[in-house]
Amino acid sequence: MCKKLAFIDEIVDILDLLYFHGWDERNGGNLSYLLDEKETSEVSSLEVKKTIETTFNMHEIVGKYFVVTGTGKYFKNCKKDPTHNLGIIKIINDYSYGIVWGLIDSKPTSELPTHLKCHIERLKVDPKHKLVIHCHTTNIICMSHILELNEDKWTEILWKMQTESIVVFPEGIGVLEWILCGGDLIGDATAKKMANYRAVVWAQHGLFATGTSLDETFGLIETIEKAAEIYMKICDKKIVQSISNENLLEIAQAFHINFKHGIID
Ligand code: 13P
Ligand code: ZN
Numbered sequence: 001m002c003k004k005l006a007f008i009d010e011i012v013d014i015l016d017l018l019y020f021h022g023w024d025e026r027n028g029g030n031l032s033y034l035l036d037e038k039e040t041s042e043v044s045s046l047e048v049k050k051t052i053e054t055t056f057n058m059h060e061i062v063g064k065y066f067v068v069t070g071t072g073k074y075f076k077n078c079k080k081d082p083t084h085n086l087g088i089i090k091i092i093n094d095y096s097y098g099i100v101w102g103l104i105d106s107k108p109t110s111e112l113p114t115h116l117k118c119h120i121e122r123l124k125v126d127p128k129h130k131l132v133i134h135c136h137t138t139n140i141i142c143m144s145h146i147l148e149l150n151e152d153k154w155t156e157i158l159w160k161m162q163t164e165s166i167v168v169f170p171e172g173i174g175v176l177e178w179i180l181c182g183g184d185l186i187g188d189a190t191a192k193k194m195a196n197y198r199a200v201v202w203a204q205h206g207l208f209a210t211g212t213s214l215d216e217t218f219g220l221i222e223t224i225e226k227a228a229e230i231y232m233k234i235c236d237k238k239i240v241q242s243i244s245n246e247n248l249l250e251i252a253q254a255f256h257i258n259f260k261h262g263i264i265d
Contacts, residue, residue, distance in 0.1 A: 007039050011067055011086070012079040014133075014214045019075040023135040023225070027074055029206070030109035033067040033214075034119060034130045035088070040065050048090060048098030056113050056184050059094045060120045066091075068115065070106035091116075109134075113187035118210055121194040128212040135221060136206040139228035144175075144203040146235070151175040152263050154201065159264070160243045161227040166251055168223040170259040174200035181205060199224055 011033055018024045040046065046065075066089055069078065073085040087102025099107075109115065115132045122129040147154065155172030159165045174193030179186040181202070190208055193200045199209045199220055207224065211217030245264040252259050 004044075005039075005042055007033070007035070007042075007067065008082050008086075010214055012082055014218050015069070015075040015078045017218065018133070018135055018221075021222075021225075023137045023206075023221070024075040025136065027072045029075055029133070029135040030069045030071075030111050030115065031067070031086075031134070032069075032109075032112075032115040032119065032132045035065040035067065036130075043088060043101055046090065046100050048092065048100055050099045051092065051096055052098070052107065053096045054113070054116075055095075056117065056187065057094050058091050058097070058116055058120070060123070061091045061116065062093055064091050065089065065100070066116075066119070068103075068108040068112065070103050071108060071110045073106065110182040111187075113182075113184050114190050114208065117187040117191035118194045118208065121191040122198070122210045125195065126212065129210060130213060131211050131217045132208065133210075133217050133221060134206060134208050137221065137225040137228065139225055139232045140201055140207050141204060142232045143228050144201060144205075149175050149177055149203055152260075155260060156263050157231055158224060158227040159248055161230040163243065163251065164223060165227045166248050166259055167255055167257060168220060169197075169199060170252070170257045171197055172260040172263070173197055173224065176200060176202055178203045178205070 015031065018029060023029065067086060068089055069086045078085040083102040084104045084106060088100050089097045089108060090100050091097045111134055118132045151172065151174055154175050158173060174197035176189055179189060190200050194210060198211060199207060201207055207221060209217050209221045211220055248264045
């Protein structure tokens with residue numbers, strides 16, 4: 001059945017790419033994808049097979065369907081066996097959701113509270129919002145070991161590592177201190193940041209990124225992680241020349257970019 005669901009094929013392709021970049025070792029990382037009406041209509045049965053209660057309120061997304069990866073599941077296995085490694089859930093009411101497809105002998109990611117809270121928050125700022133991807137991006141984790149957790153500082157550094165950064169994430173990047181993963185606390189803290197950012201760093205853990213499509217969200221992760229990689233390669237070297245505030249302002253003006261103010265201006 002999964003073969004007929006084009007969106008599942010596209011999702012597992014991205015999960016593969018994330019795995020092969022080395023950002024989702026073992027069961028590291030998770031994904032949730034909001035289905036639109038057309039995609040939902042392609043699923044042969046939307047009958048709820050199992051109901052699960054939550055500790056958090058999902059009022060704003062009741063009735064919506066999401067593809068979610070399973071807890072403990074490996075991204076590298078999703079393509080060859082989607083129905084055991086991911087599935088589709090329906091938000092039934094404020095405090096319960098149901099599994100309608102896949103997730104055979106499994107249940108959704110332990111980071112579901114953060115995913116759903118981020119969907120709720122991002123939908124408030126962008127009605128086209130669709131995706132939340134969590135991954136263990138190596139260089140972002142490296143940076144969080146050596147740099148103070150000041151998000152304006154992080155934004156300035158990442159913007160100045162390569163010309164494209166300010167174009168791809170003009171709003172900057174959110175940064176959270178280490179918080180126990182898998183619960184409501186980190187979910188609330190992440191979702192709060194998502195009011196202003198599409199990407200939030202979890203110190204010593206990884207990244208949460210959001211977007212309107214698989215390409216856009218994956219592209220955001222790639223660009224942020226590449227900037228972090230450049231930083232980690234040069235941070236202990238003598239810098240001879242770099243991108244200046246004036247250069248960034250020039251880019252912003254040329255490409256009509258509405259960037260976060262108060263950092264380079
Ligand atoms: P899950 O296997 O529950 O998705 O958890 C992986 C992870 O990255 C936790 O932060
Ligand atoms: Zn994680």
